[in-house]
Amino acid sequence: MTQKNAAATSRGASPSNNASACDVVVVGAGFAGLYQVHRLTKAGYKVRAFDKAPGVGGTWYWNRYPGARCDIESLTYSYSFDSDLQREWKWPQRYAEQPDILRYIEHVADRFDLRKHYSFGTSVESAVFDESAGRWKIRTSSGEEVSTQFFVMATGCLSKPLEPKFKGxxxxxxxxxxxxxxxxxxxxxxxxxxxxxxxxxxxxxxxxxxxxxxxxxxxxxxxxxxxxxxxxxxxxxxxxxxxxxxxxxxxxxxxxxxxxxxxxxxxxxxxxxxxxxxxxxxxxxxxxxxxxxxxxxxxxxxxxxxxxxxxxxxxxxxxxxxxxxxxxxxxxxxxxxxxxxxxxxxxxxxxxxxxxxxxxxxxxxxxxxxxxxxxxxxxxxxxxxxxxxxATGFDAMTGALLAFDIKGRKGQSLRDKWQEGTKNYLGVTVSGFPNMFMITGPGSPSVLYNMVSSIEQNVDFVFDTIEHLRKNGYASIEAQEREENAWTKYVVWISKQTIYTKVKSWYTGGNVAGKPVGFMPYAGGGLTYFEYVRQVVEDGYRGFSLSA
The missing domain is CATH 3.50.50.60 (FAD/NAD(P)-binding domain)
Structure with a gap:
């Protein structure tokens, strides 16, 4: 494939089927999804975004129980990407209540005109990678099929509730x-x-x-x-x-x-x-x-x-x-x-x-x-x-990622690949699943870091990666299995140096019957993680295969 044709593909050339086409599909309308949609659409990408909720907010749309509030102080549990946004928003309390956080998210959606890219009240039911076309086929609860080059899961770490199972x-x-x-x-x-x-x-x-x-x-x-x-x-x-x-x-x-x-x-x-x-x-x-x-x-x-x-x-x-x-x-x-x-x-x-x-x-x-x-x-x-x-908790970290059928190369499902643990590279990508990204997935600092700051770093990495492909004539990026195995072992090794592995928790999946038990977040600290990712990019996306 020539560089010119590869670049055309990366901008959403028409797929060889009857599905509607776009450059990127984003799942989720919380902090991660909105920022991802903002960065992509501002750069001219055609984006389709979906959320099962009737509106924006992500976990803050659903969690409205008495006393619901964030455990990170309001001033830093907020976006940093836009200085005008920071200067214009006023937080009423040190720790923001759910209604205030939701109002903030709604303000961001309106300020950057993001709702128009979303289909609300719509769940993604399956995502299958078509190897011959090099594109993802996304099917939704409305029956629509969307063909996309890039697929971003911005579904949140604590968004899949655990259903109580009590006798009677x-x-x-x-x-x-x-x-x-x-x-x-x-x-x-x-x-x-x-x-x-x-x-x-x-x-x-x-x-x-x-x-x-x-x-x-x-x-x-x-x-x-x-x-x-x-x-x-x-x-x-x-x-x-x-x-x-x-x-x-x-x-x-x-x-x-x-x-x-x-x-x-x-x-x-x-x-x-x-x-x-x-x-x-x-x-x-x-x-x-x-x-x-x-x-x-x-x-x-x-x-x-x-x-x-x-x-x-x-x-x-x-x-x-x-x-x-x-x-x-x-x-x-x-x-x-x-x-x-x-x-x-x-x-x-x-x-x-x-x-x-x-x-x-x-x-x-x-x-x-x-x-x-x-x-x-x-x-x-x-x-x-x-x-x-x-108040029985969540199927944390992986629950929302495995809530519907995701199949990569050779029809392998993500659920099968993760049957014994969450193998991934940098907590953002998975080998065998080209052009698919997770925001704050297992293997990233996510819940051990300020979530909004962690989200911004992951979203920026995904955006910069897609831009790199477009500008250099590549059609796809995929984690190499060898590097994925090394990163996964490293995440496990780091966790064993800490107290986190001393008890079963939602950090380890120990709160969900039948779930593989293993510490899921990256426990080496945000600074170390961010520097590692920066070095990967500087080394020409070390550990990734880029194809044209």
């Missing part, structure tokens, strides 16, 4: 609610007996507000969690104005951080600190609050001894918030802090001081079955309930 659930006559797909209309729990199943981030945010309404609330806990106070507050006009004027410096500090959050901390480990310095540093981190407690010392995720020192200090702070010692015992986490996603709370532990709240420890007696009136425990205890809130 269909018998329950009361109300059922799911934190991952909360009703858009207001839900009232006034005068009701409410059961909350799960104690992850969603439950920790929702439970204090539900308890204020409910006549009685029962929290069914399997795993006690670490939660650090958010100390959330309103953002003053002066504070917001100062941030807008200094956003360049804020972003610079973010880019210098391994976790994508600006902070200053000691250079020595917790176990090297003397008692006075330790207490001073941890008290400072606690009062600062939020996810940065995990950054109070640089070795908390790599040294179990240092982690234990800080974990015990945090447990004591948690105990101070709970009046009943027996309840406090049940609420004490039994794993290294940070091995599971650290939660950020507002009055979660204080909620168990209320007379109308009961903690049900599933380690003492599990749920035997649902009944028409509520829940029966294995020890015979029954709880009569008017409503149940399921």
């Amino acid at each position: 659930l269909e018998q329950f006559k009361g109300e059922r609610y799911f934190t991952s797909r909360w009703p858009h209309e207001k839900v009232s729990f006034t005068g009701k007996r409410v059961g909350v199943i799960g104690t992850g981030s969603s439950s920790i945010q929702a439970s204090p507000l539900i308890a204020k309404e409910a006549e009685k609330m029962f929290v069914f806990q399997r795993t006690p969690q670490f939660a650090i106070p958010a100390w959330n507050r309103a953002m003053s006009d002066e504070e917001m104005r100062s941030a807008q004027e200094n956003y360049d410096e804020i972003r610079r500090l973010v880019r210098q951080s391994e976790v994508g959050i600006a902070y200053e901390g000691p250079t020595i480990g917790a176990k090297q600190a003397d008692a006075e310095a330790l207490e001073k540093q941890l008290d400072f981190a606690w009062k600062r609050g939020g996810y940065l407690m995990l950054a109070s010392y640089p070795d908390l995720v790599t040294d179990l001894e240092s982690n234990e020192i800080v974990s015990n200090w945090v447990k004591n702070k948690i105990r101070e918030r709970i009046k009943d010692p027996k309840t406090a015992d049940k609420l004490m986490p039994q794993y290294p802090m940070g091995a599971k996603r650290l939660c950020v709370d507002t009055n979660y532990f204080e909620t168990f001081n209320r007379d109308n709240v009961t903690l049900v420890d599933l380690r003492e007696s599990g749920i035997e079955s649902f009944t028409a009136k509520g829940i029966r425990m294995e020890d015979g205890t029954e709880y009569e309930l008017d409503a149940v809130v399921f």
